[in-house]
Amino acid sequence: MDEETLQTALDTAEALCAQRGVRFTAQRRRVLELVCRAERPVGAYEILPQLHTGATAAPPTVYRALDFLLEQGLVHKLETLHAFIGCTHPEHPHASQFLICADCGRVKELENEAIAGSLRSAAQETGFHPKRPVIEVLGTCAQCTHKAESV
Amino acid sequence: MDEETLQTALDTAEALCAQRGVRFTAQRRRVLELVCRAERPVGAYEILPQLHTGATAAPPTVYRALDFLLEQGLVHKLETLHAFIGCTHPEHPHASQFLICADCGRVKELENEAIAGSLRSAAQETGFHPKRPVIEVLGTCAQCTHKAESV
DNA sequence: CGCACAACTGTTATAATGTTTCGAAAATGC
DNA sequence: GCATTTTCGAAACATTATAACAGTTGTGCG
Missing domain, CATH: 3.30.1490.190 (Ferric-uptake regulator, C-terminal dimerisarion domain)
Known part of the structure; x- marks a missing residue:
């Protein structure tokens, strides 16, 4: 995902969350950004070390953010890969x-x-x-x- | 799976393996039996303790048997459950x-x-x-x- | 048969993925 | 401001899966 598409995606996510009355916190935004930046599906443990500047965060940190993003339809989980990917059209619920x-x-x-x-x-x-x-x-x-x- | 269906399934498996020139060993037969006996999908670690009478077997033992059964189309893996289930019609390759x-x-x-x-x-x-x-x-x-x- | 080779099995250790729990901090609503 | 709810941090643990190496069994063939 290129820089421009990424910004659009983040803005869309923010708007959707506001509209739904749920919190799009800095941490959730950061995780979504990291998932979207990747060209490929990323595992939770790949995201983890990128969350903190110093020490790497603990697993629940990233899983909580991912759970939220999944609920909001902003990312998808690929069961066969145990990995996550940014959703290309999060505006409406859909079966992909x-x-x-x-x-x-x-x-x-x-x-x-x-x-x-x-x-x-x-x-x-x-x-x-x-x-x-x-x-x-x-x-x-x-x-x-x-x-x-x-x- | 009732006792009769189970026997048929095991016999079919044996015949298929013979026909394909692959070995349907006692261990593989046992794992297939355990998977088929269950009413529900079973995890690898549920099968494990049932493999040995005394000490329980190690993980690779059951995973190797399951890999074989998967290759032969005798069981399926349910990715969303991390569990295995007996195939209901193993005779022909199929998309289920x-x-x-x-x-x-x-x-x-x-x-x-x-x-x-x-x-x-x-x-x-x-x-x-x-x-x-x-x-x-x-x-x-x-x-x-x-x-x-x-x- | 008996040897060589391949396939299968056992065992130990470890990797990768995901969860529980408890407590602190921050945001929200009144 | 204060109580309540939500989010975040951290330690420990649970579950699923694989790597590596050694031993054992079966198979083919001279």
Whole structure:
């Protein structure tokens, strides 16, 4: 995420939190910034040492901030990687899908209604009530596929 | 899984392994049995103490068996639960979806072509090559929804 | 058979991820 | 300002997973 996009993301986050009446504290802002700056999903323990200038913070510090950001839909957790990634469109609640490149580590967030819809209707057929869908596809992105073929 | 279904599952597993030229050792059989006997997904560390009569086995023992069973498609790993579940139809490779009840803990394995297909085509649009799709939906099953409403 | 090799298993130690708990500090509302 | 709620700091601990190395068992083959 480039500097400009980052600033927009932080501003959006701040506005959303104000609107929802929840506190977007300096610490939460900092964690969101660190997650967004990364090109790839980042683990909680990668963020940790970047929180304090002197000694590194303790795990609950970062997990609390991440929990808050998850609740507010400002970041997503990738279960298959045990890592976090900034949300690309936090304005509205949504069911996302993630394409995770096993080669370069980059992740593409989709918001595909066909996938979400087919999942919803399949669940409905069995009487199941979905709360949180987790859809992550491990594979190879277009760029890395191309690179591999040209070798 | 009842006793009869379990025996069938173990026999099927044995036949599949023989056919593929891989070893279905006593230990692997035992781990598969323990996973299948459970009504719910089981963690690796739940299986561990059941492996030895005297002292409990060490983690790598059970993880190695589970890795084998995963490779052979005889069990699935639920990433959101860090737990394992017996596969309901191991005969053919397949992309499954899992409906996980947060209330009773039970899991329903789906094999829905509409979901798999829409995911495939969404990935294809971006040039992404899927290897391992992970589709897990946390929610409430029909039975538990009914129970909750009748209270 | 008996040897060589590969595959599987045991064991110790350690890494990586996540949680509980208790208490201090800061912000909020009145 | 003062009580209440929320957030933050810190120590200890729980859970999940892997690395490394040695021993054992099975398999193929002369």
